Amino acid sequence: MTMENLSRTTASGHTSDGSDEPLVSKSHTIETSSVVVNMDTLPRNGHCKHDSEPVEITETFGQFLTYCSETANKCKSSIQHRFKDAIFIASIIAYSVYIVFVIAYEATVSFWTVVDVVAVVLIVIYKFWGISNVVGHITTPLRALRKRHCVVSPKRQILAGRFFTAFLFVALGVYLVADLYDEPERLIPLGGLILFLVLMFVTSTAPTKVQWRAVLWGLLIQFIMGIIILRWPPGYKVCKLMGDGVAKFLSFTDFGSKFVFGEKTYTMHVVVFKILPVVVYFSAVVSILYYLGVMQFIIKGLAKLFEFTMNTTPVESFATAAHIFIGQVVSTVALKPFLRDLTLSELNAVMTSGFATVAGTVIAAYIEFGVPAEHVITASFMSAPAALAVSKLNWPETEVPTGEAKDVYVNLNVGNEHNIMEAASAGALTAIKLISYVTVNLIAFISLLAFVDYSLSFMGSRVGHPEFTFQFLCSYTFMPLALVMGVRWQDCGKVAELIGKKIFINEFLSFADLGTMIKNDEINDRSIVIATYILCGFGSIAAMGINLGAFTAADSSRRQDYAKGMLRAMVGGNVACFMTACVAGILYQGNPFENMAELNPNVTALFNSTSLNGTSLTPDIFNQSSLFNSSLAIGAT
Structure with missing residues (x-):
């Protein structure tokens, strides 16, 4: 092959005339000189070999820089982690020193010191x-x-569990x-409790399949919580301090309201x-806690x-516990992966617990209405186990649940926020929908x-009864229901x-009206407490449509099941x-400290800072000096 033929060589390794002569190094004689051509030095893209050498050097240098960058990032992350741990340890040590000084300065605050x-x-x-x-190591x-x-x-474990349950019921x-x-x-309310249980059993979808362990333990947990809160003075003290603390914590919302709406005008519309x-404020706080x-x-x-x-499934237990703090609409996001595999009984338990409890953000608003915090x-909290008991009594399990605990709990993740400020902002923005x-x-x-x-009053006025209204109709329709729950007949x-x-x-409008009744001294303290427990739930007809839409949006394949059990x-x-x-x-007998004060006069002074008197921590929404006046204080007759 001559130099002329070489110039016609194609990139495919063949000559231009179609010969299959390979591209190898050969000696060619041109007139008197001998030229040796190394074909490997001829690049396929038309450049010489020496042009590719800087590319290899660049790639090697780039890999070196990438390695150095990754190493630096790992070191930076490790240093940041250690720095955060150091700050955390320093904060714990500083707070421990503070606790020591608190004990030395004021030894009477032993309760909060222990906390x-x-x-x-x-x-x-x-x-x-x-x-x-x-806990696992222990x-x-x-x-x-x-x-x-x-x-x-x-078998003996089952017998021991039944014996323990029977023992608790006998003791109760x-x-x-x-x-x-x-x-x-x-x-009377004890008879009402039995009446509700009988009604749920009579209307049950499968009375012979009722899981009595869930029903009985649901009642036991209710009574245990009720005794601790309503009858045990230390338990009432803790609950009362917690309620006053929450009320005080929520009162800081006024600073934001004053800045936005004006200090003199922010109370013009409650x-x-x-x-x-x-x-908004409490939603941001909940987001930070998440x-x-x-x-x-x-x-x-x-x-x-x-x-x-109660031997309930992980999904039922998780949903019921979550509904104490978040609404049923929000909980469907966490429950979305499991909705398709839920049995009808599990689905009923999930929905029932959503109707029986209220979200923490709404609780904050109810407290602001002047209801006992x-x-x-x-x-x-007390309605959560009752919801499981009612659901298992009214719609017993007849299928085989398939959910696993680890999958349910893992789905309750922390969130995608990067810091506390972002979490607070996300929580505040979430409150816009609510x-x-x-x-x-x-x-x-x-x-x-x-x-x-107006329509009912107009129709009633034509027969001489203009007082016939929706409230008038409800007052007579649900009066027996209020009576069997222990409400005083006058109320x-x-x-x-x-x-x-x-x-x-x-329920929001009902709590607003209850706050008005408290302000106007229309019902006594016992009726106030019982009414508070009655109204604490999302059990309205309007909530049915909202929850149906939320569940359908989460998993539309079970729309008929949602509608059937709603x-x-x-x-x-x-x-x-x-x-x-x-x-x-x-269980309610008024203020459990009332009888204690007769035995120990120092009790009244000890808890004076947290009593519902004129120095209440929560400012009244009706521009009163306290949530309750003196005649509505806990323990008043």
């Missing part, structure tokens, strides 16, 4: 080891010893007999300028309690209620109106609230 110490210990354990890991050896020396057959019965002996009128901003993992820890703990005591908070929901519903339903009242009509508004309109779940949620009100009616 501080316990909180610090739990935070340290949660940060570095994890609560479950520490329980694992105990389980090993039990398996080695205390081998109990499953003896306590109630001794407690109600001098006040037989408190037997709902818009004072109540709804509380929802970012820190506090809410997940509490929800998981309550779910484990329900699952262990401690009872608003505990009502949602505020718009509350606002448009109040406008719509109050307007419709006014129209219905049954007014409480019945609240029940009617809760079911047919919404009415039954709404009724069951209301019945759970009514059962909680019955328990409150059985």
